[in-house]
Amino acid sequence: MLPLHFKVKDKNVLVVGGGKIALRRLRLFLEEGARITVISPDVVPEIAELSKADKLNWQAKKVELADLKDALFIIAATNDSAVNEWIAENASENQLVNVASNANKGNVIVPKSVKKGRLTLSVSTNGASPTLAKQICEQLSKQFDEQFVNELEQMYENRANRKRNK
Amino acid sequence: MLPLHFKVKDKNVLVVGGGKIALRRLRLFLEEGARITVISPDVVPEIAELSKADKLNWQAKKVELADLKDALFIIAATNDSAVNEWIAENASENQLVNVASNANKGNVIVPKSVKKGRLTLSVSTNGASPTLAKQICEQLSKQFDEQFVNELEQMYENRANRKRNK
Numbered sequence: 001m002l003p004l005h006f007k008v009k010d011k012n013v014l015v016v017g018g019g020k021i022a023l024r025r026l027r028l029f030l031e032e033g034a035r036i037t038v039i040s041p042d043v044v045p046e047i048a049e050l051s052k053a054d055k056l057n058w059q060a061k062k063v064e065l066a067d068l069k070d071a072l073f074i075i076a077a078t079n080d081s082a083v084n085e086w087i088a089e090n091a092s093e094n095q096l097v098n099v100a101s102n103a104n105k106g107n108v109i110v111p112k113s114v115k116k117g118r119l120t121l122s123v124s125t126n127g128a129s130p131t132l133a134k135q136i137c138e139q140l141s142k143q144f145d146e147q148f149v150n151e152l153e154q155m156y157e158n159r160a161n162r163k164r165n166k
Numbered sequence: 167m168l169p170l171h172f173k174v175k176d177k178n179v180l181v182v183g184g185g186k187i188a189l190r191r192l193r194l195f196l197e198e199g200a201r202i203t204v205i206s207p208d209v210v211p212e213i214a215e216l217s218k219a220d221k222l223n224w225q226a227k228k229v230e231l232a233d234l235k236d237a238l239f240i241i242a243a244t245n246d247s248a249v250n251e252w253i254a255e256n257a258s259e260n261q262l263v264n265v266a267s268n269a270n271k272g273n274v275i276v277p278k279s280v281k282k283g284r285l286t287l288s289v290s291t292n293g294a295s296p297t298l299a300k301q302i303c304e305q306l307s308k309q310f311d312e313q314f315v316n317e318l319e320q321m322y323e324n325r326a327n328r329k330r331n332k
Contacts, residue, residue: 005276120288143306152294
């Protein structure tokens with residue numbers, strides 16, 4: 001697995017499933033400005049509210065092959081692992097698929113991550129323990145205080161100025 | 167920027183440029199089993215050797231629009247930032263582009279990362295200081311010793327067994 005950081009603003013993200021896990025995943029993409037479609041006959045109240053507020057597009061139906069077509073990212077997060085794996089198998093070669101029920105079946109893992117100003121850290125235990133990954137991430141993030149965040153912002157501005165003056 | 171971890175095995179990766187930065191980037195993808203094409207009139211000796219050993223496909227020419235077509239990932243790493251930005255502008259919406267000369271122009275950042283057994287950490291300062299990101303990454307990785315790596319592997323095996331026995 002190769003860690004990469006993505007600008008997902010305006011990218012099409014398909015979330016299949018409407019439960020707690022689907023919600024947790026889609027929030028990550030929503031915060032970054034992705035265009036989200038949720039396909040699920042039922043959804044948790046939070047997803048229904050996001051849909052009402054036009055923050056995402058909810059289609060209250062079961063997933064079909066044609067639904068997979070346009071998305072760059074697909075989150076397979078139904079409560080039926082056979083459906084999730086069917087999604088991974090039927091996605092095209094250049095689509096990025098996260099299978100919530102079994103990360104090995106997809107080609108994308110969503111690691112635990114933390115942002116402190118310009119600093120982004122991510123931690124994955126590659127299936128060993130999501131709980132431990134979360135603990136490690138929180139513990140590491142404590143090592144960077146507000147002063148560090150401010151200094152990093154200053155470094156960014158200095159570097160951007162140097163690039164502009166080149 | 168959203169941190170995600172990718173399985174890039176057998177994915178098409180186009181590297182435009184043949185210098186030290188192109189080499190550093192392509193090594194990351196090569197270690198993970200990606201299919202790499204390098205397009206550059208000239209390359210550093212290491213890339214020429216990898217091509218001779220059939221580890222990648224080197225095309226000794228300047229990049230053209232048609233070359234961008236099939237890749238999932240595109241690394242724009244020529245020594246001409248105008249060419250790199252041309253690549254980012256001409257990639258299609260669902261292609262993932264890293265612009266080495268100016269990360270803001272692409273939609274993918276390659277963070278500093280470290281692997282210790284099943285643990286993967288990544289660190290990005292989002293353009294503030296790649297050098298500092300590297301130092302932070304090395305410093306964080308020292309907090310995890312061989313015993314931790316072994317325990318994590320054990321946790322993975324236990325968890326995999328529990329899943330199988332469900």
